Amino acid sequence: MRLLALVAVPLLAAGVAALPTRRFPSWRTSLLVATASVHTALVGSLWVAPATPMLNGWLAVDALGLVVLTVTTILFVLTSVYTVGYLARVPRRDGRAFVSGLLAFLAATSLVALSQHLAMLWVGMEATTLAVAPLIFHRHDRRALEAVWKYLLISSVGIALALLGTFFLATAQADVPGRALILSDLVSHARELHASWLRAAFLFLLVGFGTKMGLAPMHTWKPDTYGEAPSLVSGLMAGALTSCAFLGVARVTEVAMAAGLGPFVQPVLIGFGLLSLLVAAAFILGQSDVKRLLAYSSVEHMGLLVLGLGLGGVGAYGTVLHLINNGLSKGWLFLVAGNMVLATGSSSAAANRGLVRTLPVSGALLVLGLFAITGSPPFGLFVSEFTILRAAVGAGHLWIAAVMLLLLAVIFVGMATLLLGVALGEPDAREAPVRESGWLLVGPVTLAAMVLVLGVYLPGPLQTVLAHAAAALGGRAP
Amino acid sequence: MPHAIPHATPLVLLLIVLTDLAVLGTMRLSTCIRALGVQGLLLGLLPVSIAPTLSVHAVGLAVGTVAVKAVVLPWFLVWAIREAAVRREIEPSIGPIASLLLGAGAVALAFAIAARLPLPPGPDALLVPYSLATVIIGFVVLTTRRKALTQVIGYLMLENGIYLFGLTQTERVPFLLELGVLLDVFVGVFIMGIVVFHINREFDSLDSTRLTELAD
Amino acid sequence: MSVAHATALAVLLIVAPALPGIATKTRAVLTGRRGAPVLQLYYDLGKLVRKGSVYSVTTTWVFRTGPVVLLGSLVAAALLLPLDGRDAPAGFSGDLVAFAGLLALGRFALVLAGLDTGSSFEGMGASREVTFSSFAEPALFLCFAALVLATGDASLSGMLGAPVRVAWSHAAASMSLVGLSLFVLLLAENSRVPIDDPATHLELTMIHEVIVLDHSGPDLALILYGSALKLALFGALIVGVFLPRADLAAPAATGVLVLGLALVGVAVGVVESVMARVRLTQVPALITGGAVLALFGIILLLR
Numbered sequence: 001m002r003l004l005a006l007v008a009v010p011l012l013a014a015g016v017a018a019l020p021t022r023r024f025p026s027w028r029t030s031l032l033v034a035t036a037s038v039h040t041a042l043v044g045s046l047w048v049a050p051a052t053p054m055l056n057g058w059l060a061v062d063a064l065g066l067v068v069l070t071v072t073t074i075l076f077v078l079t080s081v082y083t084v085g086y087l088a089r090v091p092r093r094d095g096r097a098f099v100s101g102l103l104a105f106l107a108a109t110s111l112v113a114l115s116q117h118l119a120m121l122w123v124g125m126e127a128t129t130l131a132v133a134p135l136i137f138h139r140h141d142r143r144a145l146e147a148v149w150k151y152l153l154i155s156s157v158g159i160a161l162a163l164l165g166t167f168f169l170a171t172a173q174a175d176v177p178g179r180a181l182i183l184s185d186l187v188s189h190a191r192e193l194h195a196s197w198l199r200a201a202f203l204f205l206l207v208g209f210g211t212k213m214g215l216a217p218m219h220t221w222k223p224d225t226y227g228e229a230p231s232l233v234s235g236l237m238a239g240a241l242t243s244c245a246f247l248g249v250a251r252v253t254e255v256a257m258a259a260g261l262g263p264f265v266q267p268v269l270i271g272f273g274l275l276s277l278l279v280a281a282a283f284i285l286g287q288s289d290v291k292r293l294l295a296y297s298s299v300e301h302m303g304l305l306v307l308g309l310g311l312g313g314v315g316a317y318g319t320v321l322h323l324i325n326n327g328l329s330k331g332w333l334f335l336v337a338g339n340m341v342l343a344t345g346s347s348s349a350a351a352n353r354g355l356v357r358t359l360p361v362s363g364a365l366l367v368l369g370l371f372a373i374t375g376s377p378p379f380g381l382f383v384s385e386f387t388i389l390r391a392a393v394g395a396g397h398l399w400i401a402a403v404m405l406l407l408l409a410v411i412f413v414g415m416a417t418l419l420l421g422v423a424l425g426e427p428d429a430r431e432a433p434v435r436e437s438g439w440l441l442v443g444p445v446t447l448a449a450m451v452l453v454l455g456v457y458l459p460g461p462l463q464t465v466l467a468h469a470a471a472a473l474g475g476r477a478p
Numbered sequence: 479m480p481h482a483i484p485h486a487t488p489l490v491l492l493l494i495v496l497t498d499l500a501v502l503g504t505m506r507l508s509t510c511i512r513a514l515g516v517q518g519l520l521l522g523l524l525p526v527s528i529a530p531t532l533s534v535h536a537v538g539l540a541v542g543t544v545a546v547k548a549v550v551l552p553w554f555l556v557w558a559i560r561e562a563a564v565r566r567e568i569e570p571s572i573g574p575i576a577s578l579l580l581g582a583g584a585v586a587l588a589f590a591i592a593a594r595l596p597l598p599p600g601p602d603a604l605l606v607p608y609s610l611a612t613v614i615i616g617f618v619v620l621t622t623r624r625k626a627l628t629q630v631i632g633y634l635m636l637e638n639g640i641y642l643f644g645l646t647q648t649e650r651v652p653f654l655l656e657l658g659v660l661l662d663v664f665v666g667v668f669i670m671g672i673v674v675f676h677i678n679r680e681f682d683s684l685d686s687t688r689l690t691e692l693a694d
Numbered sequence: 695m696s697v698a699h700a701t702a703l704a705v706l707l708i709v710a711p712a713l714p715g716i717a718t719k720t721r722a723v724l725t726g727r728r729g730a731p732v733l734q735l736y737y738d739l740g741k742l743v744r745k746g747s748v749y750s751v752t753t754t755w756v757f758r759t760g761p762v763v764l765l766g767s768l769v770a771a772a773l774l775l776p777l778d779g780r781d782a783p784a785g786f787s788g789d790l791v792a793f794a795g796l797l798a799l800g801r802f803a804l805v806l807a808g809l810d811t812g813s814s815f816e817g818m819g820a821s822r823e824v825t826f827s828s829f830a831e832p833a834l835f836l837c838f839a840a841l842v843l844a845t846g847d848a849s850l851s852g853m854l855g856a857p858v859r860v861a862w863s864h865a866a867a868s869m870s871l872v873g874l875s876l877f878v879l880l881l882a883e884n885s886r887v888p889i890d891d892p893a894t895h896l897e898l899t900m901i902h903e904v905i906v907l908d909h910s911g912p913d914l915a916l917i918l919y920g921s922a923l924k925l926a927l928f929g930a931l932i933v934g935v936f937l938p939r940a941d942l943a944a945p946a947a948t949g950v951l952v953l954g955l956a957l958v959g960v961a962v963g964v965v966e967s968v969m970a971r972v973r974l975t976q977v978p979a980l981i982t983g984g985a986v987l988a989l990f991g992i993i994l995l996l997r
Contacts, residue, residue: 153629157633164613164640164643170647173650180651181651196595488867489867492867495990496987499990503980573979575978575982578986579982579986582993585989589993589994589997
């Protein structure tokens with residue numbers, strides 16, 4: 001029942017929020033925060049007491065799904081609090097499309113995380129695309145239009161290719177016992193699947209969902225969309241939506257690894273991973289806009305995720321941990337960037353110099369965030385990136401480890417140049433510090449604390465779940 | 479009776495590829511839309527012609543497909559070109575001859591790939607190469623044309639190709655996927671339509687190459 | 695050459711001038727006009743033969759031999775076709791190359807004759823004729839290639855003769871695609887709508903008509919008759935693909951050929967009445983479309 005509620009409650013709330021009203025009512029944001037809290041409570045209960053599968057096994061929660069669901073709900077509940085402050089500052093008509101779009105997005109991502117039926121997972125992924133489109137278009141101007149057009153077109157093509165990949169997977173399963181496209185049945189009969197169809201399915205699903213993740217070279221929509229969307233939407237996309245898309249890639253990787261296609265799958269994943277790192281490094285150098293910089297940083301981290309997946313072994317464990325760290329820290333940084341945009345109306349580096357003086361808390365969070373997102377200790381990303389690096393060295397791929405370290409160093413230099421300039425530079429006008437609204441700080445501060453804790457201490461239950469998820473992906477705990 | 483309409487399937491599939499080529503060979507938007515509509519109609523015939531027996535499911539799928547792909551979507555696209563007052567594709571990145579030759583290459587590629595994949599004999603083996611050909615040609619249209627509307631047409635052809643492939647799986651994965659495809663096409667175009675409308679209003683043109691403010 | 699061969703060839707040579715007439719008449723009727731009589735071209739030819747020729751002082755023997763070479767090469771090409779539905783009077787393996795070569799020779803003679811006048815109009819027409827045929831010829835070879843694959847025979851006698859019926863039973867799709875492609879080529883090679891409008895006399899838009907502006911009298915008669923014969927040759931190719939008639943008795947086979955040619959003429963007329971002429975720049979695209987159809991036919995055969 002709880003599994004169904006995780007999807008149904010936000011969907012219902014989205015319907016209620018879409019009811020027409022004359023002006024912007026405060027109950028709409030209250031509804032948003034309340035629904036998000038209920039959702040978080042439900043997910044929390046899954047950690048305590050596992051839920052039984054529902055609908056003939058179509059809905060179930062496994063280790064990997066639980067990780068994605070948890071990242072999503074934490075990000076969403078904190079973002080919903082942020083939204084209260086955001087909509088108070090930027091009232092846009094009645095906020096109807098915005099709030100109900102956010103809630104629909106939550107419902108769709110929950111569906112993706114809980115789907116054990118891969119066609120239903122695809123439906124959820126498609127729903128996220130449609131739910132996010134009006135959110136990106138929130139500003140209703142030329143640049144937002146261009147961003148939403150690129151996003152819709154490229155994502156739709158990606159999602160279409162993923163659908164074809166899903167059909168290929170069903171074809172691979174044609175003469176095999178078990179329920180069609182149910183993950184557990186696919187995995188348990190993996191060796192009987194038609195290998196050539198499975199290979200085709202893997203490639204199409206990787207490219208299709210990879211487009212939604214923003215892996216290079218299908219990343220081209222990402223800087224435009226993250227740059228133009230409201231920051232909190234960019235944060236949700238970079239943290240939660242990409243995690244869901246990664247889940248799609250991970251699901252088909254699970255099946256392929258179980259079928260013994262590792263030698264085919266792993267080089268492809270490693271190739272996409274390194275290419276993403278390379279593209280991110282190339283575009284981060286010389287970037288002049290904070291939000292676009294973060295978008296390329298997201299390309300980088302997507303690359304790290306598939307790189308870890310491709311390396312296998314402890315790399316899979318590092319990937320799942322990195323999924324959590326990346327999701328939380330992307331939310332943190334985009335919300336800080338949002339504060340910056342609210343203050344100056346722009347996300348360009350030039351307009352925001354001296355952030356530590358104008359917005360002291362956000363400025364400090366930005367500097368800390370820089371170190372977190374580039375994988376410096378003591379933050380969680382250091383642990384997960386180090387685990388992935390260890391997998392590369394452990395598997396004897398010393399050149400992969402070397403390339404990865406080199407690109408991470410380049411990215412660090414590029415990001416530090418821009419973000420330190422923004423935080424510590426000389427402001428144009430001598431503006432007095434603005435008093436920052438609490439609504440807008442709860443989110444980033446909490447997320448920062450979580451990323452910090454993950455860097456020094458992994459709770460026992462989390463370790464168990466991570467180990468289960470890594471095992472499903474053909475890896476192991478360190 | 480092994481098949482409801484025995485020899486119709488190969489003919490319908492052949493005509494579907496001809497509509498693909500028609501879209502490639504013309505620069506006139508109205509011709510593209512007409513070809514797409516005909517393709518939708520042909521796709522609607524297939525569930526009936528490949529079904530082992532004439533089931534309610536097959537007929538329902540056929541009716542739904544025709545309604546969406548041959549009536550609603552073409553009508554919607556016609557509305558969009560009237561609204562936006564665009565007639566032809568100006569300056570495509572490659573001309574009709576190159577497009578057609580690419581199309582022929584796509585068909586050859588699709589048949590070559592399909593010959594390598596293990597396929598059970600029967601209607602499925604017949605559908606797969608045509609499905610891949612339509613997918614590839616849709617992708618060619620999507621990537622080589624510059625008008626937002628022609629790109630939408632390319633996307634819809636891509637979807638049609640996927641639909642063709644999906645027909646081989648209707649028995650195993652019933653309803654959900656048909657629903658997914660129809661919904662996807664419908665909603666996808668609905669949103670794209672709104673965007674098209676806005677692009678036209680904001681930019682006074684449906685040329686997606688003018689959407690170049692965002693770049694590195 | 696047997697009696698049946700001679701009869702079939704004679705019938706083709708006699709009915710050829712009726713073909714443009716049928717097309718024009720169909721077009722006229724479909725557009726609600728009375729139109730010229732079907733046999734108009736015979737009257738025109740009779741009139742021209744009785745007239746004398748006028749030669750420009752700038753022309754040489756090239757100009758005078760052009761029409762003769764044109765007609766000669768077309769008649770020679772006709773000898774390669776299995777007009778009676780079984781085999782050709784002068785068929786050999788690989789004669790399809792000779793067939794295309796003879797058509798090219800006729801075109802070459804006509805183009806040279808046009809250029810020989812030194813007029814810029816004729817030069818323009820010649821350039822267009824050559825440009826478009828450089829697209830049409832590969833397309834013709836693609837059609838032939840598909841037919842060779844479908845029938846397993848590399849001579850025109852085989853491709854359009856007895857094996858055709860067998861080919862239809864296992865490669866109906868390819869055969870119909872090839873037929874369609876040949877029809878596009880027929881329109882292109884014979885300057886019909888939508889490639890060119892035979893009825894126009896606006897030189898700037900013409901392709902074929904403009905080359906023969908300086909010809910007159912019996913020379914013009916030869917050229918006009920040659921054009922009709924070329925149309926009939928392409929018609930015979932299409933009839934050969936669509937109406938296999940190797941099982942019929944020789945007279946009946948020839949009768950079917952005449953009937954088939956008449957149907958082709960009607961089809962040309964129908965196309966002309968429903969389509970507008972495309973712009974010159976789009977002609978190559980149209981011919982390429984025809985070629986792609988044949989290519990698709992080949993792909994289906996190679997499966």
